Each structure stands twice: as structure tokens, then as C-alpha cells.
Amino acid sequence: MSSPTRAVDVVVVGGRVAGASTALLLARAGLSVALVDRGRRGSDTLSTHALMRGGVLQLSRWGVLASVVAAGTPAVRRTLFRYADGEVADVAIRPRAGVDALYAPRRHLLDRLLVEAAEEAGVRVLHEATVTSLHRDRSGRVAGVAGRTGSGARVDLTAGLTIGADGIRSRVAEQVGARTTWQGRSASAVLYRYVDDPLADGFEWTYGTGAGAGIIPTDDGASCLFVATTPARMRRVRRLGVEQAFTELLVAAGHAAAERASGLRPVSPVRGWGGVPGFARASSGPGWALVGDAGCFKDPITSHGITDALRDAELLAREVLAGHSGAVPERRALARYEATRDRLSRDLVEVTEQVAAYDWDPPGVRSLLRRFSAAMADEVDHLERLDPVGSAH
Structure with a gap:
């Protein structure tokens, strides 16, 4: 044909x-x-x-x-940054170039x-x-x-x-x-899943001890919840099983991130990216x-x-x-x-x-x-x- x-x-x-x-x-x-x-x-x-x-x-x-x-x-109108020393920065999205939200x-x-x-x-x-x-x-x-x-x-x-x-x-x-x-030379290995999070109104980024995490509000009342670290560390923690690895990396990113994620109901399986x-x-x-x-x-x-x-x-x-x-x-x-x-x-x-x-x-x-x-x-x-x-x- x-x-x-x-x-x-x-x-x-x-x-x-x-x-x-x-x-x-x-x-x-x-x-x-x-x-x-x-x-x-x-x-x-x-x-x-x-x-x-x-x-x-x-x-x-x-x-x-x-x-x-x-x-x-x-619409995303704020971005929250959390750090390992306890500092939190809550940044409003200010209108510029005709853009008033992300x-x-x-x-x-x-x-x-x-x-x-x-x-x-x-x-x-x-x-x-x-x-x-x-x-x-x-x-x-x-x-x-x-x-x-x-x-x-x-x-x-x-x-x-x-x-x-x-x-x-x-x-x-x-x-x-x-x-x-x-x-x-650097690369992130990532685990992520979608969670029920209808009240989310901002991007949330957390930077902890050798790991990071984020919550990104997306469609249908869901957010994308992710954890990230080096590929070598990800390989080690994944030996514990994907759910345990997800939890361990959330804690490494910061207790505030783990607490924020603890009440969110998963609506998808955990997926991964090995890093390039x-x-x-x-x-x-x-x-x-x-x-x-x-x-x-x-x-x-x-x-x-x-x-x-x-x-x-x-x-x-x-x-x-x-x-x-x-x-x-x-x-x-x-x-x-x-x-x-x-x-x-x-x-x-x-x-x-x-x-x-x-x-x-x-x-x-x-x-x-x-x-x-x-x-x-x-x-x-x-x-x-x-x-x-x-x-x-």
C-alpha cells in the first residue's frame, strides 16, 4: 500500500x-x-x-x-518555594506582558x-x-x-x-x-503521580537534602506530585519498592512537602523517568x-x-x-x-x-x-x- x-x-x-x-x-x-x-x-x-x-x-x-x-x-497565581533550612517564600504572579497567571x-x-x-x-x-x-x-x-x-x-x-x-x-x-x-553531566530521576487536589492554586517547589519535590495544579482538579533526585540515589531507593521510594524521597525533600502530600488521594499509578x-x-x-x-x-x-x-x-x-x-x-x-x-x-x-x-x-x-x-x-x-x-x- x-x-x-x-x-x-x-x-x-x-x-x-x-x-x-x-x-x-x-x-x-x-x-x-x-x-x-x-x-x-x-x-x-x-x-x-x-x-x-x-x-x-x-x-x-x-x-x-x-x-x-x-x-x-x-489559573496559577502564586508560587511557593520551601527550603531545607525552613525558609518559605510565597511569590505572587504579578501581571506582566499581558500575562496575569500561569x-x-x-x-x-x-x-x-x-x-x-x-x-x-x-x-x-x-x-x-x-x-x-x-x-x-x-x-x-x-x-x-x-x-x-x-x-x-x-x-x-x-x-x-x-x-x-x-x-x-x-x-x-x-x-x-x-x-x-x-x-x-547532571540529570534528574523522577517519580510522579496525579493526585486529587481541587483547592490547589499555586506551583509548589521544595528543595531538601539531595532531593526535590513539586506539586503542579493541572486539569480535572488534579495536581502532578513529583519527587526528584540523582539517578544513582533513585536506583537505590527503588529497590525498596516504588511506593516506599516515593515516600522516602518526599521526606528527603522536606517534612513540609511530605505533610502537604499526605492528605492527597492518588488518582493514577506512580510513573518514572530515569534521567538523561x-x-x-x-x-x-x-x-x-x-x-x-x-x-x-x-x-x-x-x-x-x-x-x-x-x-x-x-x-x-x-x-x-x-x-x-x-x-x-x-x-x-x-x-x-x-x-x-x-x-x-x-x-x-x-x-x-x-x-x-x-x-x-x-x-x-x-x-x-x-x-x-x-x-x-x-x-x-x-x-x-x-x-x-x-x-x-
Whole structure:
């Protein structure tokens, strides 16, 4: 079974936050775009859920935030920080850049809304389709993708640009030989579950002795409750069983965190993430580019991954359009995207690497978090100055 070869301006591989957002922005600007994803439409995925101000700003400008709110995602108007020396900081979310609250939607909701917005903009979406190889022209330039659907139908798409948004184990990055430009050493191993928590109104982060914990209000009156530590420590405590490991790490994060969690009724099993050190890859070449975790991944302990994806979708879309129009040579435009991404990410990545080492004391981690907050403010400043390419019509 086969399908005819189709030609588009851009094919995006990976239909989660980074891929769907990039496809949406390019299609709204008038390009023909195909989006290919191996997952089922509306499926869930591992996520920290939390959107920081830059991410909320992007969704608002693109006209997607209203749908997130309408689906019942609670507004987060405060962030609580607890430390091992007993200090507690309760920080209100102050209005800025048109954002007066943060949100943490479940991924089956956020990803679906972004894909639907992309389809409304004219993107051709193929779910349950796996890319197996890249097309190349006679010069060696990437010229599209080949693959198969779950039913065995062949997928053939030729494209002027192929964008890999297919995660940390990106097939696109592998096939183009994207080199690693930065390799981290720290990683968080995480256990998490959803709990019934209808009165939650803020993000809660706890930094204890070699471990951290968090409570993130999300949809349907639930919160995501997580514990995190080094992979080595996680392997040791998991020998006790997953429930005992969860409890032990909550206590290590702090008695206040354990007490807060003790009255919350679980509504899902415990799930885990073994941890992967952060990295950055060279993110463009002849006929290809990388966005989201495919191009730059940092540890989830600072809960900035979704915001990264939304930011980088816009940074890449702007430069793709500049190259497509001929205003800037494609190579220069894509190099400019990568340079801007790396500049905005530098402090975020460096701080995350240190937090994910779990060797901090309370004054040390407070200093790191202040630095992270300053880097997020710089990021919002940059986004505010942009004339957005994907504003809702």
C-alpha cells in the first residue's frame, strides 16, 4: 500500500508542542506545511506541565490560551518555594506582558489544541506515521521524508525544508548527523503521580537534602506530585519498592512537602523517568533544522521545557520565513535562529545543570533560582519585542 509523493514547503517531524507550534506559525504565514507524528492524536506524554510566563505569552498571542482556559485548566497565581533550612517564600504572579497567571495543562490537552490550531491554519497532519528515512537531492541536501503509517501505507513527502521536532532521540538529528555542541553531566530521576487536589492554586517547589519535590495544579482538579533526585540515589531507593521510594524521597525533600502530600488521594499509578543529561545539537544544515528537545534539551527539574519549545518554535519560524522570502540566505537565517536560541538558553541551561546536581545547600539553591528568574525575565523581554508571526487572526 502506498501514497503518492506530495510536495510541501516544509515538513515537520514530531507533532507535540515544538512541532505543532512551528507548523502552526509557518502555515499562518502562508507556507504549505505537513506535520508527521508517530503518536496517536490526543495521546498523553511525560511532562512537567508547568508553563512559565514566556510560554503563556506565546499561547496568548497565538490565540490558543483561551482554549486551554476554557478546557478547565486552573489559573496559577502564586508560587511557593520551601527550603531545607525552613525558609518559605510565597511569590505572587504579578501581571506582566499581558500575562496575569500561569497554567499547567495536561499534554493530551495542550498538544491536541496546538495540532487543531495548526490544522485550522492549513497544515496537513498525519498521526500514527513513523518517519524511516530522509529524502536527499543530488547535492545531498535534505529534501523531505519517507515513512509508513500504522496501517502500512507509505508516506512520501518532498519539502524545501525538513524540521526535526521529534524529541531527544530525534530520528532527523540522527540521520543528518547533527553534532553535539554541548553535553551536560547532571540529570534528574523522577517519580510522579496525579493526585486529587481541587483547592490547589499555586506551583509548589521544595528543595531538601539531595532531593526535590513539586506539586503542579493541572486539569480535572488534579495536581502532578513529583519527587526528584540523582539517578544513582533513585536506583537505590527503588529497590525498596516504588511506593516506599516515593515516600522516602518526599521526606528527603522536606517534612513540609511530605505533610502537604499526605492528605492527597492518588488518582493514577506512580510513573518514572530515569534521567538523561542535557545537551545541545547543531540545529541546522542544508535542507534541515531542529527544534524543541531534538535540538536542545535540559533537565526537567526547572520545569521550563514547554516554554522552551514554544519560544523556539517562534524563533525558528521567523528565520525560516526570512530565508523562504529571500530576505536572508537560508543558511544565515537558520544559523541566526540557533544563535538566538543558545543566547536565550545559556543561563537557563547553566542553572538547570547545577540544580540537577542535587549538591546544593539552601543559600546555594536560592541563589541559583534567583539567577534562573532573571534569565526568564530576559527571555520574556526578547519575546515582547518580537512582532509575532503567529498571532491569531
